[in-house]
Amino acid sequence: MESIGVLMACPMSSYLEQQLDNRFNLIRYWNFSDKKQFINDYAHSIRAVVGNAAAGADAELIEALPQLEIVASFSVGLDKIDLNKCKEKGIRVTNTPDVLTEDVADLAIGLMLAVLRRICESDRYVKKGLWKAGDFELTSKFSGKRVGIIGLGRIGLAIAKRAEAFDCPISYYARSEKANTNYKYYPTVVELATNCEILVVACALTPETRYIVNREVIDALGAKGILIDIGRGPHADEKEMVSALLDGRLGGAGLDVFENEPEVPDKLFGLENVVLLPHVASGTEETRESMADIVIELARATTIKREAPIVSGDADDIAINVDVNVGVDIGDVGAKSGGKHVDDVGGIYGGFTPFSGHTTSFAPSSSCSACKCEECKNK
Known part of the structure; x- marks a missing residue:
């Protein structure tokens, strides 16, 4: 197990929970009724937050975690994550498109x-x-x-x-x-x-x-x-x-x-x-296991200082750069591009890539890279 604190925002995949527990110092947020005590005891050790469509990371939580490097969504949707606060703090945000x-x-x-x-x-x-x-x-x-x-x-x-x-x-x-x-x-x-x-x-x-x-x-x-x-x-x-x-x-x-x-x-x-239906569109064993593997590898890629896939841009760009899933498909509806390279494929890759295929992540940058993969060329 790596001595890296990972906060799981709510119960989700048992496979994901087990694998995170095996690899990191896993902290289960839902077990703490006293959030102030949680902050006092664990805030400085947490470098990653794992959320999903039900719970992610709001501005208050992000502010309370000074060592936070990545918020990984076990979902395609990012609506439970404060993207503007992540941009401000230089925190990567990742999701799991394609696989679902x-x-x-x-x-x-x-x-x-x-x-x-x-x-x-x-x-x-x-x-x-x-x-x-x-x-x-x-x-x-x-x-x-x-x-x-x-x-x-x-x-x-x-x-x-x-x-x-x-x-x-x-x-x-x-x-x-x-x-x-x-x-x-x-x-x-x-x-x-x-x-x-x-x-x-x-x-x-x-x-x-x-x-x-x-x-x-x-x-x-x-x-x-x-x-x-x-x-x-x-x-x-x-x-x-x-x-x-x-x-x-x-x-x-x-x-x-x-x-x-x-x-x-x-x-x-x-x-x-x-x-x-009880929000189960991506709810197959095969897909949820693949999503979990992506989340785990992205968390490791970021917290051990290797480079995770990045899409540069602002929070508005992210709203159209990734598909939502699970439920949710982001597409390119109702967002502002700001003149930057934005599409509904996502995935700018550089350095270490822990898995194949498109997974979009976000890090603040003053410039915007354009995706050069064959899929995006055809868009």
Whole structure:
């Protein structure tokens, strides 16, 4: 075990926790009810914080850890990390893009099928012995439905490719039109919702994209429209969404994320046109283990003074430089580039690279490097 203090922000992968415990002096933040005592006892020994979509590192915690060098997110999303404070303190921020893209895209398609074909309801129908009383009512087909995607980053693209296999016409909204795709682009989310039957949220959670699915968008999607959210809960105005579902102004929803997790509006529980999941889009054993390995190697790469992958830029750049996952896909929606090299691929590499593929990290810099990898050249 290395004599490096690593703070785990909340319970997450048991594999990650075990591996961190084997390699570092692991400190479990949730075990401390007295945060002041925690700061007094451990603040000067902690050089890395590991968080996820539920808990990360706010400004107060970052200020309290004078030796902090890296905040590693066991997730794609960075919305639980104060990026501006990290920039100010010169602290690296890393996440785990790419590795979870396929799982999240798979689940998005699964939610579309589950809502339209009422798979969960049909399962309950059989298990309750109701089939003997008569056939299950007819459902709606998925093939050929018009699919609109908010955020055409890696996850958004992966969803689009899968939906195309079902002969679904694809359209999208992003901060700007993509030059490398033939998908129909709409400059506003309302226009996108008006022209699709299934609306998928696959963008970053930023101040600009909070409540990007509001009443106007929901009404544009309409009484036969389906909302799929595999991004972050606050992307949708939850009260408006629930109201629209209850009133019949929205045809259905497949939700993997919620505004105040793990709290879920109980009014959704009785709706058969809604499928609810407990934020598990990237929740496969294979992907979570790969994510854990990335987090561990990035923490070691930084704290033992080897160079971790870096993307230079400011906090605004980071909001579009990495895909969000798990749930969450950052894409390039609703952020400011400041004229710097920013895309939804991420990954500037230099020096030590502990693993292959793209993992974006952040360190403050007065200049911005441009990614030279083949994937980014093709963007």
